[in-house]
Amino acid sequence: MSRELHRFKGGVHPPEHKAESTSRPIHAAPLPKELVIPLRQHIGNPARPVVEIGARVLKGQMIAAADGYISAAVHASSSGTVTAIGLQPAPHISGLPDLCVTIETDGRDEWVVHAPLDYQAMEPSQLRMQLRDLGLAGLGGAVFPSAVKLDPGASRACPTLIINGGECEPWITCDDLLMRTHAGEILQGAAIMHHLLGSTTVLVGIEDNKPEAVAAMQAAAAGMDFAVEIVVVPARYPGGGAKQMTQVLTGQEVPSGKLPTDIGIQVFNVGTAYALARAVRHGEPLISRLVTVTGHVLRPQNFEVLIGTPMHTLITLAGERDGATGVLMGGPMMGVPVPDLTVPVVKATNCILVKSAALFPPLPKALPCIRCTRCADACPAELQPQELFRFARAGDFGRAQEYHLFDCIECGCCSYVCPSHIPLVDFYRYAKSEIWAREKDKRAADLARERHEFRQFRQEREKKEKAEKLAAKAQAARTHAALDQAQRAELAAAPAAEVTAVSDADAKKALIAAALARAQAKKPDAAPRNVDQLTPEQLRQIEEIETRRAKIRELVRKPLESEQKNP
Amino acid sequence: MPSPFILDRSSVTQVMAWVLAALLPGIATYVWLFGPGILITLSLATVTALAAEAAMLKARGYPVRPFLTDLSAIVTAWLLALSLPSLAPWWLIVTGTLFAIVVAKHLYGGLGQNIFNPAMVGYAVLIVSFPVQMTQWAGPHELTAAPLPLAQSAAVIFGGDVPRATLDAVTMATPLDALRTGLLQQLTIDEVMTHPIFGHYGGVGFEWLAGAFLLGGLLLWALRIIGWQVPLAFLAGIWLTAGFLNFFDAGRFGPPWFHLFAPSVMLGAFFIATEPVSGATTPRGKLVFGLGAGFLTMAIRTWGGFPDGVAFAILLMNLCVPLIDQYTQPRIYGGAGKEPRT
Numbered sequence: 001m002s003r004e005l006h007r008f009k010g011g012v013h014p015p016e017h018k019a020e021s022t023s024r025p026i027h028a029a030p031l032p033k034e035l036v037i038p039l040r041q042h043i044g045n046p047a048r049p050v051v052e053i054g055a056r057v058l059k060g061q062m063i064a065a066a067d068g069y070i071s072a073a074v075h076a077s078s079s080g081t082v083t084a085i086g087l088q089p090a091p092h093i094s095g096l097p098d099l100c101v102t103i104e105t106d107g108r109d110e111w112v113v114h115a116p117l118d119y120q121a122m123e124p125s126q127l128r129m130q131l132r133d134l135g136l137a138g139l140g141g142a143v144f145p146s147a148v149k150l151d152p153g154a155s156r157a158c159p160t161l162i163i164n165g166g167e168c169e170p171w172i173t174c175d176d177l178l179m180r181t182h183a184g185e186i187l188q189g190a191a192i193m194h195h196l197l198g199s200t201t202v203l204v205g206i207e208d209n210k211p212e213a214v215a216a217m218q219a220a221a222a223g224m225d226f227a228v229e230i231v232v233v234p235a236r237y238p239g240g241g242a243k244q245m246t247q248v249l250t251g252q253e254v255p256s257g258k259l260p261t262d263i264g265i266q267v268f269n270v271g272t273a274y275a276l277a278r279a280v281r282h283g284e285p286l287i288s289r290l291v292t293v294t295g296h297v298l299r300p301q302n303f304e305v306l307i308g309t310p311m312h313t314l315i316t317l318a319g320e321r322d323g324a325t326g327v328l329m330g331g332p333m334m335g336v337p338v339p340d341l342t343v344p345v346v347k348a349t350n351c352i353l354v355k356s357a358a359l360f361p362p363l364p365k366a367l368p369c370i371r372c373t374r375c376a377d378a379c380p381a382e383l384q385p386q387e388l389f390r391f392a393r394a395g396d397f398g399r400a401q402e403y404h405l406f407d408c409i410e411c412g413c414c415s416y417v418c419p420s421h422i423p424l425v426d427f428y429r430y431a432k433s434e435i436w437a438r439e440k441d442k443r444a445a446d447l448a449r450e451r452h453e454f455r456q457f458r459q460e461r462e463k464k465e466k467a468e469k470l471a472a473k474a475q476a477a478r479t480h481a482a483l484d485q486a487q488r489a490e491l492a493a494a495p496a497a498e499v500t501a502v503s504d505a506d507a508k509k510a511l512i513a514a515a516l517a518r519a520q521a522k523k524p525d526a527a528p529r530n531v532d533q534l535t536p537e538q539l540r541q542i543e544e545i546e547t548r549r550a551k552i553r554e555l556v557r558k559p560l561e562s563e564q565k566n567p
Numbered sequence: 568m569p570s571p572f573i574l575d576r577s578s579v580t581q582v583m584a585w586v587l588a589a590l591l592p593g594i595a596t597y598v599w600l601f602g603p604g605i606l607i608t609l610s611l612a613t614v615t616a617l618a619a620e621a622a623m624l625k626a627r628g629y630p631v632r633p634f635l636t637d638l639s640a641i642v643t644a645w646l647l648a649l650s651l652p653s654l655a656p657w658w659l660i661v662t663g664t665l666f667a668i669v670v671a672k673h674l675y676g677g678l679g680q681n682i683f684n685p686a687m688v689g690y691a692v693l694i695v696s697f698p699v700q701m702t703q704w705a706g707p708h709e710l711t712a713a714p715l716p717l718a719q720s721a722a723v724i725f726g727g728d729v730p731r732a733t734l735d736a737v738t739m740a741t742p743l744d745a746l747r748t749g750l751l752q753q754l755t756i757d758e759v760m761t762h763p764i765f766g767h768y769g770g771v772g773f774e775w776l777a778g779a780f781l782l783g784g785l786l787l788w789a790l791r792i793i794g795w796q797v798p799l800a801f802l803a804g805i806w807l808t809a810g811f812l813n814f815f816d817a818g819r820f821g822p823p824w825f826h827l828f829a830p831s832v833m834l835g836a837f838f839i840a841t842e843p844v845s846g847a848t849t850p851r852g853k854l855v856f857g858l859g860a861g862f863l864t865m866a867i868r869t870w871g872g873f874p875d876g877v878a879f880a881i882l883l884m885n886l887c888v889p890l891i892d893q894y895t896q897p898r899i900y901g902g903a904g905k906e907p908r909t
Contacts, residue, residue, distance in 0.1 A: 367678065
């Protein structure tokens with residue numbers, strides 16, 4: 001317990017509101033009549049459906065297979081019949097429908113045949129494939145396919161494994177409750193991670209506002225056959241972020257644009273560790289998770305929820321109240337609004353937060369920035385938010401990038417402390433999406449230009465060839481005339497013509513090769529930086545942001561409310 | 568509306584209100600030592616500033632109420648009023664305030680857009696245009712006749728018929744004026760310092776006022792309304808420059824404590840140089856800004872044409888802010904600490 005803790009810069013400490021939902025035990029949410037299971041619940045490629053409409057499926061049966069390396073399978077959360085495979089509203093920030101499998105449950109909750117995995121005897125790569133097929137993805141919010149993160153790579157060792165029990169967002173308590181009740185299984189999951197990654201240090205970081213969870217985890221750690229250290233860290237938002245937790249526990253910063261893996265550290269949420277333990281020790285796929293239902297409800301609490309359960313059923317279970325002003329998936333700092341409550345709980349759903357005017361008063365109108373730099377003091381990425389705001393607002397995206405716009409983690413601390421109440425994060429999202437869009441456009445334009453240049457080259461080459469052919473014809477005619485006169489020369493002329501034809505073809509090939517090489521050489525200059533080698537997380541962000549770009553752009557184009565001129 | 572969905576309880580109004588509150592110890596001391604005339608000056612500046620602010624907002628087509636209630640105009644008014652002689656004529660106060668609000672603030676784009684500190688622009692315009700009227704300082708009551716009561720102060724300010732002798736009895740040169748005049752008469756510092764206006768550290772009375780402003784400034788720092796960088800660097804700039812000069816020639820350059828314990832320095836360090844809009848924003852930039860302002864203040868006091876230089880020093884540093892900010896960009900989390908290119 002004597003580990004020296006480090007500090008991450010910035011951060012805020014909003015009212016925690018954790019006690020509301022921790023006083024009640026975890027309840028299993030009842031089996032709904034219908035489960036709607038989206039195929040895109042993780043970062044990367046959406047899963048490919050492997051069942052047909054009308055098929056009977058069992059609980060835990062794979063209904064969609066992982067598509068590619070960065071992907072994860074999706075399973076039936078209960079037994080029943082597939083009634084539809086099609087677009088349905090999904091809890092996605094865009095509010096756009098997504099491909100889902102709908103299952104009418106039969107109430108029998110009949111399990112598919114499943115068996116524990118003997119992970120110590122298995123090839124690591126085989127085990128990872130199994131985990132991908134069991135649908136494991138990070139449950140802390142980013143839902144990155146766990147199998148990918150459990151691969152330390154050929155050269156990279158991963159000496160430090162961090163199990164993240166930070167849970168820094170206000171209101172959310174599902175990780176807290178999970179640690180209190182399933183500490184042993186979380187650590188069993190950690191043992192498997194430890195095995196796969198070859199880590200030498202295993203740390204569990206828990207914020208100091210969860211003493212019961214700390215006690216439970218410490219008790220469980222004592223019984224483990226590997227060294228694991230439960231570390232209590234000060235509660236400060238966004239201390240549960242992977243980068244912040246890494247810094248607090250190890251003092252190491254994740255270099256800009258890189259992942260903790262790049263410095264030999266891997267971070268998993270406690271929920272993920274638990275799901276991994278269930279997967280390996282019981283062969284159970286990821287078909288349920290803990291969800292905190294809190295805020296403006298009668299009985300805020302945590303539920304064990306089958307993936308695909310409609311959100312409104314949970315709000316009903318927790319006791320719906322009059323005067324709700326909206327629902328968030330996630331916490332108040334980084335959560336997303338859920339406009340349609342028929343959407344299902346997915347792997348990323350850690351919290352359903354019902355808002356009311358009293359708990360979430362409408363945000364006051366924004367005033368101009370007075371450059372007080374409270375945002376800079378609060379920024380955990382140590383950026384200068386006031387400058388980024390200025391550049392984003394002015395459409396000076398190049399400068400915004402130079403001031404490290406892409407290091408912004410959108411945690412919302414800047415907006416939270418701003419005395420002018422400027423929705424700063426919106427401006428950064430807008431600037432990022434604009435830059436992505438421009439780079440995409442630039443790529444398309446580059447491609448078009450390359451094609452055009454090649455076309456021009458080809459046309460010129462054809463012209464030249466035509467002229468050469470004509471010349472050759474004329475030459476041949478002359479030769480022919482000469483041959484008429486001297487028949488003996490005919491035999492000697494034929495191989496010569498052949499040779500010319502062959503060398504013509506070679507020259508053509510060489511010319512094409514040269515043009516291609518030129519085009520290749522040009523590429524590095526022209527290729528935009530930011531859309532190359534994107535991490536899957538960024539790809540997901542691009543996708544999300546693309547969909548609401550138009551909306552944000554419109555919002556930002558409008559002057560701040562307070563600046564709107566009187567008519 | 569996207570995340571975050573909660574806000575801290577702070578607001579621009581709250582920030583400005585604390586600044587005003589932190590000025591109260593200074594104002595109370597002012598009244599105690601120099602008479603109630605300052606209250607008239609403050610009120611007049613406040614009324615003028617609010618009227619000018621409302622008129623400009625209306626003229627520019629902005630909603631009046633949210634901006635008028637942000638209290639920023641009153642902060643400008645008070646800072647300017649506290650920089651002016653407490654018995655200055657009414658039109659001087661009105662002119663300075665109007666210039667601060669209309670030109671320095673609104674013609675530059677209003678709240679958050681001014682590149683110069685509005686109060687200091689107002690002050691600079693006045694001292695350049697009306698140097699004589701800017702010397703009508705009430706003296707500390709320890710050295711002068713009993714300070715003018717409110718009615719008589721009003722009479723002086725509004726140009727009523729006040730006998731010259733009455734006025735002369737309550738006004739006197741400020742310590743910095745006395746220092747300057749003495750040095751111009753080829754006196755040594757020791758000889759100048761025999762003048763009764765010089766007290767323990769600064770001037771008699773003036774040092775108390777400086778202390779009261781310091782107290783208010785520390786309150787702002789304790790409340791995290793202002794950071795420590797600008798005030799500390801500003802005071803350090805003054806102290807180091809004055810100390811350096813004094814060390815080499817104590818006969819010609821005043822002692823550093825004297826230069827430090829002037830009300831203008833404490834007001835400048837904690838209330839004016841810390842104005843965020845026109846100041847540097849990066850942590851290192853704030854240090855550079857403060858040090859520069861302190862050094863320039865001493866340079867102007869020592870070699871310039873005015874007895875005090877706080878206003879000009881801050882305005883000159885305001886000019887440098889974009890440059891300072893650009894070259895003092897801090898290292899980011901996980902970054903190599905490269906400064907952005909131009």
